[in-house]
Amino acid sequence: MIADEKQAKAYLREYADDSAMSRLSKLEVALREENDAQNLVSNNSLHEMWKRHFVDSAQLLKHLPVQIGSILDLGSGAGFPGLIIALLRPETPVTLVESRAKRIEWLKYAVQLMELKNCAVEGARVELVGTHPYGVITARAFAPLLKLLKLSARFSTSETVWVLPKGKSAAQEIRNLPPRLRRMFHVEQSVTSDDAGIIVGKGKVERA
Numbered sequence: 151m152i153a154d155e156k157q158a159k160a161y162l163r164e165y166a167d168d169s170a171m172s173r174l175s176k177l178e179v180a181l182r183e184e185n186d187a188q189n190l191v192s193n194n195s196l197h198e199m200w201k202r203h204f205v206d207s208a209q210l211l212k213h214l215p216v217q218i219g220s221i222l223d224l225g226s227g228a229g230f231p232g233l234i235i236a237l238l239r240p241e242t243p244v245t246l247v248e249s250r251a252k253r254i255e256w257l258k259y260a261v262q263l264m265e266l267k268n269c270a271v272e273g274a275r276v277e278l279v280g281t282h283p284y285g286v287i288t289a290r291a292f293a294p295l296l297k298l299l300k301l302s303a304r305f306s307t308s309e310t311v312w313v314l315p316k317g318k319s320a321a322q323e324i325r326n327l328p329p330r331l332r333r334m335f336h337v338e339q340s341v342t343s344d345d346a347g348i349i350v351g352k353g354k355v356e357r358a
């Protein structure tokens with residue numbers, strides 16, 4: 151389990167070269183500033199930004215397939231997890247979907263600041279985004295699992311991998327699914343909290 155910011159940086163070092171580490175530092179400074187103007191992340195997470203946001207996002211990489219067509223992050227908000235995944239998987243196209251105007255502006259700024267050529271911001275409600283197949287669908291703190299699946303089923307194929315950080319509720323949310331969906335998903339342990347789980351699954355959601 152990652153205990154503190156020092157361990158969080160050491161964890162990220164396994165995925166990030168010097169350039170990526172320096173871009174994470176830039177993101178940290180910019181996010182602190184922007185958080186004064188809009189509430190992007192909770193103030194009590196600011197003293198543990200590397201653990202609570204950067205590692206919490208980067209840990210999803212170990213659940214992704216080696217070959218991915220492209221990644222969809224729903225309700226990206228401050229940019230987690232999509233912004234961090236885009237930084238650490240520069241060869242993979244990542245789309246961040248966010249509906250709130252100030253957050254869309256922030257995400258566009260952060261993509262530029264971090265010089266991410268593989269990251270697009272779709273500034274719209276998920277319901278209005280054009281249907282394309284994605285290799286990976288992710289979302290953190292976006293919606294309860296069943297609602298999330300209803301909103302994003304049309305982006306999935308038989309090869310889609312779902313990677314959904316969910317906190318304490320992960321196992322219960324799977325139990326609440328109808329049986330045909332329940333079979334698709336399991337919970338992996340988070341490295342940022344003993345209590346937190348990541349819902350991982352594969353396949354097309356036909357009807358949620």
Ligand SMILES: C[S@@+](CC[C@H](N)C(=O)[O-])C[C@H]1O[C@@H](n2cnc3c(N)ncnc32)[C@H](O)[C@@H]1O
Nearest residue numbers: 225226227228230248249250275276290291292
């Ligand atoms: C609680 S925040 C989580 C942000 C980020 N994923 C994180 O974990 O830090 C949820 C975000 O989803 C966005 N959102 C909610 N409903 C949406 C929708 N239907 N389409 C697109 N974005 C949505 C909100 O504007 C908000 O920024």
